[in-house]
Structures are given as structure tokens and as C-alpha cells.
Amino acid sequence: MPGLLSAGELGRERLEALLAAAAGYRAGMGRRHPDAVVALAFYADSLRTRVGFDVAAARLGARTTTVHAERQGPAMWAPERLEDAVRSIGPWCDALCLRHPEASASRRAAAVSAAPVINCGNGDDEHPTQAVVDLFALQTLTGRLDGLRVAVVGDLHAMRSAHSLVLALAAFEDVFVRAIAPAGLELPAAYAGEVRLEATTELRVDDVDVIYVAGLPAETRTGVLSREQQARYRITPEVAHATVLCPLPRVDEIDPAVDALPQAAYFEQSALGLYARMAVLDAVLSG
Numbered sequence: 001m002p003g004l005l006s007a008g009e010l011g012r013e014r015l016e017a018l019l020a021a022a023a024g025y026r027a028g029m030g031r032r033h034p035d036a037v038v039a040l041a042f043y044a045d046s047l048r049t050r051v052g053f054d055v056a057a058a059r060l061g062a063r064t065t066t067v068h069a070e071r072q073g074p075a076m077w078a079p080e081r082l083e084d085a086v087r088s089i090g091p092w093c094d095a096l097c098l099r100h101p102e103a104s105a106s107r108r109a110a111a112v113s114a115a116p117v118i119n120c121g122n123g124d125d126e127h128p129t130q131a132v133v134d135l136f137a138l139q140t141l142t143g144r145l146d147g148l149r150v151a152v153v154g155d156l157h158a159m160r161s162a163h164s165l166v167l168a169l170a171a172f173e174d175v176f177v178r179a180i181a182p183a184g185l186e187l188p189a190a191y192a193g194e195v196r197l198e199a200t201t202e203l204r205v206d207d208v209d210v211i212y213v214a215g216l217p218a219e220t221r222t223g224v225l226s227r228e229q230q231a232r233y234r235i236t237p238e239v240a241h242a243t244v245l246c247p248l249p250r251v252d253e254i255d256p257a258v259d260a261l262p263q264a265a266y267f268e269q270s271a272l273g274l275y276a277r278m279a280v281l282d283a284v285l286s287g
Contacts, residue, residue, distance in 0.1 A: 001283035003095075003116035005106050007128040007164035008193060012171040015135060021279035022136045025059070026272070033285045034061035039093040039115070041067040041085070043100045048248060048270060049120045049129065053097050056277035062285070065093070083112045090114035095284045098122075116284050124158040130247050131164035133276040134212070137269035141243055142209055145169070151178045151205045151242070153233055154214035154253065156187035157221060161247040162214035163191040170195040178208060182229060184222035203233055205242060211235060213246040213253050213266075237261060245269050 001014070010018075038057045042050050050066075057064045067089070082105060090096060090113040098109050103123035110117040121127045139145055150169065152162050156179050169175045170193030179187040179199045186199055205211050216233050218225050235244060236255040246254060246266040258264050 004128050005119045006126055007131040007167040015171055018132055018279045019136050022275040025275040025278040030059050031061035036062035036094040036285050038062050038064045039089050039096045040064050041098045046099055052273050052277045056281050086113045124160055126164045127160040128164045129280055130161045131168040133273040134165050135168055136276040137272050141265050145172045147174045149176045149208040150210045151208040152212045153180045154216045155185045155220050156181040157185045159214040166191050167193045205239055208242050210243045216253055
């Protein structure tokens with residue numbers, strides 16, 4: 001696979017191949033790339049994605065090198081350009097995992113990189129590797145992807161994991177997505193793909209298979225949300241009747257009391273993410 005920039009580029013055949021590979025790694029397959037080097041270029045904070053790809057590379061037998069921040073010294077009036085950094089480290093590595101606060105970053109990097117680029121989150125645009133994690137969790141936990149009914153809740157204008165998930169779900173048949181967001185924070189049409197979608201400002205999750213909590217920060221493009229406004233979209237035991245997923249971290253979007261319910265699956269989703277990331281790395285390192 002020649003890198004991964006957008007979930008919309010994958011298509012059903014490639015997604016199914018990635019999910020099958022993830023299942024293989026979960027069953028014990030490993031160490032396929034003992035001579036590979038993976039660059040982890042994380043220009044924005046990360047926990048699960050950075051550590052997840054670091055561990056995934058190690059499980060595959062590869063080594064990693066990490067870029068922690070933009071290069072800038074006292075004699076530099078501005079940080080080093082992303083393109084210059086990528087041109088420098090690309091020839092040394094077999095894959096480049098990039099997280100960056102700018103939406104254009106992954107495509108700019110891919111245009112000049114000697115190594116394939118894996119988009120690990122670019123601003124408020126996309127997070128395609130998280131979409132692979134999410135699909136693997138959905139398939140593992142529900143037994144299917146076709147015919148799923150999914151409620152996606154949060155700031156859907158800015159949450160990149162929601163954007164990539166909806167784009168990926170569009171590759172499957174008869175999928176229904178209810179996009180639940182406060183007014184002004186709706187899912188942009190560019191990410192809807194061909195999925196059957198219903199948009200609403202009401203927290204209606206009683207008729208879905210999965211509740212995907214994308215996150216709802218206090219500060220949004222429409223202003224600061226009050227605690228009362230945020231509480232309208234909080235997942236509590238009273239409404240958590242379906243499988244509950246979340247890309248994490250959660251702040252207070254999910255009541256901690258939900259953790260004790262059998263339908264709380266976000267930490268299992270996180271654990272399954274290792275195998276999904278191994279599958280993505282394997283596909284890219286294998287060309």
C-alpha cells in the first residue's frame with residue numbers, strides 16, 4: 001500500500017484486506033519486517049497513536065525513530081519547513097507516520113517524501129488510521145460492518161476521527177449513520193461520502209447498534225459551550241443501550257459509570273488498535 005492519506009481512498013477491498021491482516025496479528029502473527037525503520041514524526045501531541053505505532057512497529061520486528069517537534073533554534077526566525085524535514089528523513093526510513101496540526105500537512109509531506117506517508121491525524125481534517133482501528137473494533141465486537149446503524153456524537157465539524165470513520169463506513173452496504181452534533185458543529189458534507197446519513201441536534205441513540213463518541217470540547221468554532229450544553233450530549237448509563245466506542249481520550253463526554261456496563265467497549269477498542277496499526281504498517285512496508 002503506497003501510504004495512507006485519507007480513509008476515503010481505501011475502498012472496501014483494501015479495508016477488508018487490512019481487517020483480515022489485523023485479525024491475523026491478533027491471532028499471533030508477527031515479525032514480518034525485521035530490517036525496517038519507521039519514522040514517527042509527531043508535530044502534535046499524541047498518546048495512543050504515537051505509542052500504538054511504536055509498539056506496532058516493534059511487534060513487526062521494525063525499529064522506530066521519533067521526531068518530537070519542529071526544528072527551531074535561536075538563530076532561526078521560523079521553524080524548519082515540514083517539506084525540508086521530510087526531504088531529509090524520508091530517504092533514511094521505510095515509512096513515515098505523520099501527525100501535524102495543519103490540515104494540508106500529510107499531502108504536502110507525501111508530495112516530497114521518499115518514504116510512504118501514513119497520516120496519523122492532520123489538523124481537524126482526517127485520522128484514517130483511527131478509522132481502520134474503529135472498523136476493526138466494529139467488526140470484532142458486532143460481527144459485521146454491512147447493515148450497521150451507528151450514532152456518531154460530538155463536535156462533528158472539527159473531530160477528524162469522525163470524518164474518517166464516516167468516509168470508511170461508506171465503503172460498506174446498507175450502513176446508517178446518525179450524525180448528532182450541536183447546531184453549527186455538524187458534519188461537513190465533504191466527509192459524508194455515500195453513507196446513508198441523518199443529521200440531528202438531539203441525542204437519539206435508542207435505535208442504533210453502536211454509539212461512537214467523537215468528543216465535544218468546551219471551545220468550538222461557534223464559541224464556548226456551557227456545561228449544560230455539553231451535558232445534553234453526554235453518554236450516561238441511562239442512554240448507553242448500544243455498544244459504546246470512543247477514540248479516546250474522553251474528558252467527560254462519557255460518564256465514568258458507563259465503564260461498568262458490558263456495552264462499554266472503548267478500552268477494548270483501544271487494545272484492538274494495536275493489531276489494526278500493525279496491519280497498516282505491514283501493508284505500507286510491504287509496498
